[in-house]
Amino acid sequence: MLSNRHVIIALLVAPLLSIGAWFAVGQLVxxxxxxxxAGRDYPLIAKSNCRYDSGRCALTNGNLELEIDVQARSSGWQLRLQASHPLEGAVVAIEEAGSTAEPRAMRPDESSPQRWVLNLPALPGEGARLQLVAAAGGSRYFADTGSDFLQRFRTPGP
Known part of the structure; x- marks a missing residue:
C-alpha cells in the first residue's frame, strides 16, 4: 500500500487540507x-489571577483591560483600578456575605486618567464579591468577581 505514490501523496496532503478547511470555515461563519x-453594556471577563492569591485581578473585554489591586494606607486601604484606556467613570460595590452592597464612585488619580482609586476603611472580608461598572467610550463595562486575590493582605485569624 505504501509503495503506491498516490496513497503517499494523499497521506501528506489530507492533513494540510483539513487544517486549511478548519481555518476557512472559522473565517466564513x-x-x-x-x-x-456607545450606550451599550458589555461584560468584563475575570482572568485566572482573580481566583487565586495573586494580589491583583485582571478584567478584560476585547482591547479594554482593567487591573484591580489594593494598597495599605495609614487610614485603611486603597482600592486601585488601572485601565488600558481612559475611563469616564468607575463605580465599585463590595458585597459582603449576607449584606447588600452600596455602590461607591471611584475618583480619578491625579497622575493618570487611566488610574482610579477608592479609599476603604477596611479590607473586604473573605468571600466578599467585588462588583464593578466602568464607563469608557460611551459604553459601560461590568464585572462581578470574588475577592480571593486579596487573601495575602488579610491578617490570619486566631
Whole structure:
C-alpha cells in the first residue's frame, strides 16, 4: 500500500487540507469581533489571577483591560483600578456575605486618567464579591468577581 505514490501523496496532503478547511470555515461563519457601541453594556471577563492569591485581578473585554489591586494606607486601604484606556467613570460595590452592597464612585488619580482609586476603611472580608461598572467610550463595562486575590493582605485569624 505504501509503495503506491498516490496513497503517499494523499497521506501528506489530507492533513494540510483539513487544517486549511478548519481555518476557512472559522473565517466564513465564525463570530467576527466588532467595536463597542456607545450606550451599550458589555461584560468584563475575570482572568485566572482573580481566583487565586495573586494580589491583583485582571478584567478584560476585547482591547479594554482593567487591573484591580489594593494598597495599605495609614487610614485603611486603597482600592486601585488601572485601565488600558481612559475611563469616564468607575463605580465599585463590595458585597459582603449576607449584606447588600452600596455602590461607591471611584475618583480619578491625579497622575493618570487611566488610574482610579477608592479609599476603604477596611479590607473586604473573605468571600466578599467585588462588583464593578466602568464607563469608557460611551459604553459601560461590568464585572462581578470574588475577592480571593486579596487573601495575602488579610491578617490570619486566631
Amino acid at each position: 465564525g463570530e467576527q469581533p466588532h467595536l463597542a457601541e
